[in-house]
Amino acid sequence: MKKTSIWLEEKDTLPINTLNKDLNVDILIIGAGITGMSLAYQLRCEKLNICVVDANLVGQGVTSRTTGKLTYLQGIIYSKLYKNKSLKISKLYLESQQEAIKEIKNIINKEKINCDFENTSSYLYAGTQKKIKELKKEKIILNKLGIKTNELIGNNFYAFYVSDTAVFHPLKYIYALKKICLKKKINIYEKTKITDIKLIKNLYKCQANNNIIYAKKVIIACHYSFFLIPMLLPIKTNNEQSYIMAYKNKINEHKSFISVDNQTKSYRFHNNYKIVLSNSHIISNHLNRKENYLELINDIGKYYPDYIWSNDDLITIDSLPYIGKIKNNLFIATGYNTWGMTNGTIASKILKDLILNKPNKYEELFAISRTINLKSIKNSFVDIYDNTKSFIENKLFPNKSWYQNVTFERKNNLPLATVYDEIGKHTIINRCPHMKCSLIYNQFEKIWECPCHASKFDIDGKCLKGPSKKDISYKE
Numbered sequence: 001m002k003k004t005s006i007w008l009e010e011k012d013t014l015p016i017n018t019l020n021k022d023l024n025v026d027i028l029i030i031g032a033g034i035t036g037m038s039l040a041y042q043l044r045c046e047k048l049n050i051c052v053v054d055a056n057l058v059g060q061g062v063t064s065r066t067t068g069k070l071t072y073l074q075g076i077i078y079s080k081l082y083k084n085k086s087l088k089i090s091k092l093y094l095e096s097q098q099e100a101i102k103e104i105k106n107i108i109n110k111e112k113i114n115c116d117f118e119n120t121s122s123y124l125y126a127g128t129q130k131k132i133k134e135l136k137k138e139k140i141i142l143n144k145l146g147i148k149t150n151e152l153i154g155n156n157f158y159a160f161y162v163s164d165t166a167v168f169h170p171l172k173y174i175y176a177l178k179k180i181c182l183k184k185k186i187n188i189y190e191k192t193k194i195t196d197i198k199l200i201k202n203l204y205k206c207q208a209n210n211n212i213i214y215a216k217k218v219i220i221a222c223h224y225s226f227f228l229i230p231m232l233l234p235i236k237t238n239n240e241q242s243y244i245m246a247y248k249n250k251i252n253e254h255k256s257f258i259s260v261d262n263q264t265k266s267y268r269f270h271n272n273y274k275i276v277l278s279n280s281h282i283i284s285n286h287l288n289r290k291e292n293y294l295e296l297i298n299d300i301g302k303y304y305p306d307y308i309w310s311n312d313d314l315i316t317i318d319s320l321p322y323i324g325k326i327k328n329n330l331f332i333a334t335g336y337n338t339w340g341m342t343n344g345t346i347a348s349k350i351l352k353d354l355i356l357n358k359p360n361k362y363e364e365l366f367a368i369s370r371t372i373n374l375k376s377i378k379n380s381f382v383d384i385y386d387n388t389k390s391f392i393e394n395k396l397f398p399n400k401s402w403y404q405n406v407t408f409e410r411k412n413n414l415p416l417a418t419v420y421d422e423i424g425k426h427t428i429i430n431r432c433p434h435m436k437c438s439l440i441y442n443q444f445e446k447i448w449e450c451p452c453h454a455s456k457f458d459i460d461g462k463c464l465k466g467p468s469k470k471d472i473s474y475k476e
Contacts, residue, residue, distance in 0.1 A: 003445055006246040006273060006307040007064050007171045014178060019189040023213045025051040028206060030194050031221035033063040034344035035333045037177040039219060042352040044184040053208060055193035059174035062223045065311035066340055067268055067275055069256050070104060071122040071165040072097035074339050076134055076260055078141045080319050091145050092365050100342035101166060111180060115172035123257045125159035131261050132158040167256055167268050170341060195469045199328060217329040219351055224314055224453060224467045237335050239454040240313045242280040243296040245305035249274035284451045288402045289442040312454045313338040323347045323366035325354055395438050398430060406441055416474060419459055428461035433470040
């Protein structure tokens with residue numbers, strides 16, 4: 001069993017360039033996942049000096065951990081939008097997802113990209129009376145929006161499906177975009193971390209490793225932006241963690257599925273593998289990550305996963321992403337609510353238009369400054385309470401009953417944690433640099449996680465994933 005995403009078996013054959021000089025550019029795109037690389041592709045023919053940077057490698061953040069679905073059936077999203085906003089908003093969001101699927105398909109055909117793209121049927125299903133009732137309401141809304149659906153009815157089971165959706169290999173697609181962008185003289189720098197952004201007159205001064213990038217316009221295409229103040233991101237979103245596995249399966253169905261039951265389960269097929277996602281939870285809850293993985297493995301009974309991994313998603317309080325201008329030529333795209341492949345793609349088209357000062361039909365739908373209704377705000381306080389409770393409990397009681405070979409102490413006025421394994425001892429500073437939360441040790445993956453905003457660090461404290469900008473390594 002490999003504790004890594006199945007998509008990471010695909011290796012990037014293109015060279016890795018890391019920034020080693022100062023730059024002056026028109027456009028700086030921070031993040032080389034589905035959003036950043038799609039935006040670079042959209043801008044490839046413009047007469048602009050464009051630079052893409054990523055703290056990791058191209059595509060190897062959240063994009064490499066997705067299930068690779070391209071569908072507009074996304075739980076009961078349209079019922080929520082209809083109830084909390086309007087039928088018009090539901091219609092506009094639906095069109096944005098359909099346009100994203102069409103855009104990916106068009107790019108694949110135009111550029112002749114081999115990324116295992118396959119047209120599939122998408123199913124929504126429920127197995128309890130309460131959820132069946134909710135699912136039937138979702139079907140009614142979709143029918144009002146002009147979507148033809150097909151029903152499946154059984155004993156204590158209800159489902160409907162559509163046939164105009166797809167699946168693909170996300171990393172093969174991203175690597176192809178990288179190749180195209182490099183040919184168009186777009187600079188792509190990997191292992192290049194942006195740690196500070198300051199507006200000086202009409203230019204953004206961006207600290208990148210030991211160098212400076214001066215940019216006229218900056219696009220933050222990270223999973224979770226560490227530039228929080230303009231958006232109050234922790235108040236408007238929460239982090240969700242899911243667990244995913246792939247195992248060999250004789251049947252390769254041209255279908256994908258997602259349940260709307262209390263515990264969401266999603267699955268699709270890829271070559272001779274079945275990919276299953278389950279056990280989603282807010283990251284401040286269910287802190288025994290190893291137990292969560294074992295529950296996922298137990299779900300498939302006699303089978304044993306060949307690949308197993310986790311993913312983090314940013315969930316917004318009104319179910320819509322944040323895509324657009326923050327201020328003064330600073331843009332952002334985040335909060336995709338587990339549907340990053342379609343929302344990241346439509347974000348690239350919206351951002352392109354905003355950068356070029358052109359109108360876009362989805363600009364107001366995803367605007368940072370949009371009005372949030374009272375019910376959504378009320379729900380956000382529940383999430384804030386959970387995060388605050390987790391913050392306090394982990395500060396007071398860092399040691400957990402399920403930990404093995406993990407100790408805690410305070411030394412040199414620092415909270416320290418040490419893991420002992422076959423190699424020796426690994427000591428880290430038990431405090432996330434982002435917002436000072438205490439960390440959780442994930443014994444399954446052998447990494448440290450922040451239960452507040454999902455930063456991740458390896459066993460020796462090296463930062464693997466933001467919003468933290470710094471390591472937590474400790475040396476005597």
